[in-house]
Amino acid sequence: MTNRVFSGAQPSGNMHLGNYLGAFRNWAKLQDDFECIYCVVDMHAITVWQDPEDLKNQVREAAAAYIASGVDPSKSILFNQSRVPGHAELAWIFNCVARIGWLNRMTQFKDKAGKNRENASVGLYVYPNLMAADILLYKATHVPVGEDQKQHLELTRDIAQKFNNDFGREMFPLTEPLILGEGARVMSLRDGTKKMSKSDPSEYSRINLNDDADTLALKIRKAKTDAELLPALAKDLEGRPEAQNLVGIYAALMDMSRDAVCGQFEGKGFGDFKKALTDVVVDKVAPITNEMTRLMADPAYIDSILQQGGEKAQAISEPILADIKKAVGFLA
Template identity: 45%
Template sequence: MTKPRLFSGMQPSADSLQIGNYIGALMQWRGMQDDYDAFFTVVDLHAITVPQDPARLREKTRRTAAQYIAAGVEPSRSTLYVQSQVPAHAELAWILSTITGFGEASRMTQFKDKSQRYGSDQTSVGLFTYPVLMAADILLFQAEAVPVGDDQKQHVELTRNLAERFNSRFGETFTVPKPVIQGETARIYDLQEPTAKMSKSADSQAGVLYLLDDINVTAKKVMRAVTDSEGVVRYDRAEKPGVSNLLTIYAALSGREISSIEDEYAGRGYGDFKKGLRDVIVAEFEPVRARALELLEDTAELDRVLSANADRASEAAEETLSAVYERVGLLRRG
C-alpha cells in the first residue's frame, strides 16, 4: 500500500535550532516517517528573502541539515534535501505566481507584519511572494499532509486555493493538501519572557534554548527561568505563564502528562522542579548535539548524503513539473 505524502521544512536562519523547533517540528517529523512518504527540506531559497552572507548561509544550511539527522530524521527513511538543489521549486513557484492574485498575496499576515516593521523600501519582492514559493514546495510533491504551526496555517490555505484554482483551469493536476496543525505541546515560550514565543530573534538570548549550545549553558538557562512567587508547580497559562511553559517542555520531552508532573512536584519548590526539567532536557539534547557536531566534522559526507536525497526529490518533483508544463502549454525540451 502506497504511503501518503508529507512535506515540511525549516529555514537555515541560525547556527542552531532551538527547543521550539525541536519539540514543534523535529520530534513530530521523526514520528511521522513510518506512516508517510516524507519529504523534509532545508528551505534556503526562503532564507534569501532577507539579506544573507553567502558563506554563512551555506554553513547554516549544513548545520540545519545535520540537526535534522541528529534529531532522528533519517535520510534512508525520508527524503531529506536542500531546497535550492531541486530547481523545480523555483520553476513551479513562477507558474503559480501567474495565477495568484496581488490582493490575496497582500493579505498574508506575515508579509504585512514584516513590511510594516521594515518599511516597503526594505521589503523584497521575494518576501512578498514567499507564500507562493511555499505553495510550490508543497504541491511539487503532491503532499497530502503538511505539519505546520498556527502561524503558517494561512499559507497552507493559500496553497489549497492555488491547487484548486489550477485544477479547475487546467485539469486535475495537484493534490489539495491538508495542514496538520501542531498541538499545544508545540507552543514553546521564552524562558525569560514566558508570554512571548521562543525565538532566535529575541532581544535577549537568555531565554532561548539552542540544540547546539554547550550543555552547561543550557542547564544554567533552565535554572534561571522565570517562574512566579506562588511556589506551586501547577499549569495555568493565564496566571502562571512561566511555570506553565516549563511544564509544557517537561511533558513534551518526557512523554508524560502534565498532571503527572504536577503530582510529582506537589509540595516541592521550583528549585527541585527546575532540576528535574534540566535533567530531562540535558538527556534529550546531549546525544543530538554530539551527533550533529559529528556530522559537521565531515561536511563532504554530509553534502554527499544531501545530494543523493536531492536526486530522489528531483525525480519526484519532475513528475509533477512535467504535468504542469504540459497542462499550461509550455514547450519543454525533448
C-alpha cells in the same frame, strides 16, 4: 495516491528546542507511516540578505540538526531546496495563480517586515507562494504544521484549488494539516508570551541544540518564572505564561500531559521544578548536540546526503512539473 509528507525549516542558524519539539522530533515519528520529504529551505532564507559563506554552513547545520533529531536519510528524502529548480519554476506559476488580496492577508509578512514594509524584498512578500510550490511540487498530501503555519497551508489549498479550477485538471491534492501535539509552540525563556526564536537578541531566550550541558543548566536556571507554586491542574496555570511554558517543555520532552506534570510537582516551587527540568533537558538535548557536532565535523558527508536527497527529490518532481507545464500551455 501515496500519503506523502513535505516539511522544511530555514537554515538561519541557532536551531533550538522549539524547532526540535515543534518540528524535527515529529518529522522523525512520521517516517514509518508516510513517504517523507524534508527540505532545508535555503531559498526562503534569502528573502532577507544572508552572508554566502554563513548560509552554506547554516544549511549543513540544519541538515545535521534534522539527522541528529532522528530524520533518517535512508527512510526519508533530505535535501536543500535550491538543488531542485522546480521549486522556483512552480513558484513563478503560482505567483500568477495567487491573488494579491490573498497575500495581503498573510500576517507573517506584516510581522517580519514590520515598519520597513516598503524596504522588504519582493521575495519576503511572495514567499507563501514558494511555500505552496514546495508542497505541491511533490503533490504532498500532508504537512505537519504548528498554529502559526496554518494560514500558509490554507493559502496552499487555495492555490491548488484555483489552479485545478482554472485549468480544468485535478492536478493537486488539497493538502491536509498534521497538527502537532504537546510542545508544538515553545515560548521564549525570557518572555512566555513570545515564541522561542533564533532572531531574539538574548541567548538566554532559547535553548539551542548545540548548547553544552552547563549552558543548558544556566539558561533554565535564569528562565523567567513566577513566585507561585505549581497547581494540581494545567488549567490553573492560565495567566502564568512563563510557568505554562516550562511545564509544557517538561511535558513534551517526557511525552506526558501537562496535567500529569502538574500532578507530579503540585505544591512545589520553581526552584525544585527547574532542577528536574534541567535534568530532563540535558538528558534529551545532549545526545542531539553530540551528534550534531560529529556530523558537522564531516561536511563532505552532509553534502553527499543533500546531493543524494536532491537527486531523489528531482526524480519525483520532474514529471509532476512537466505535467503542470503542459496544463498551463507551455511548449515542452
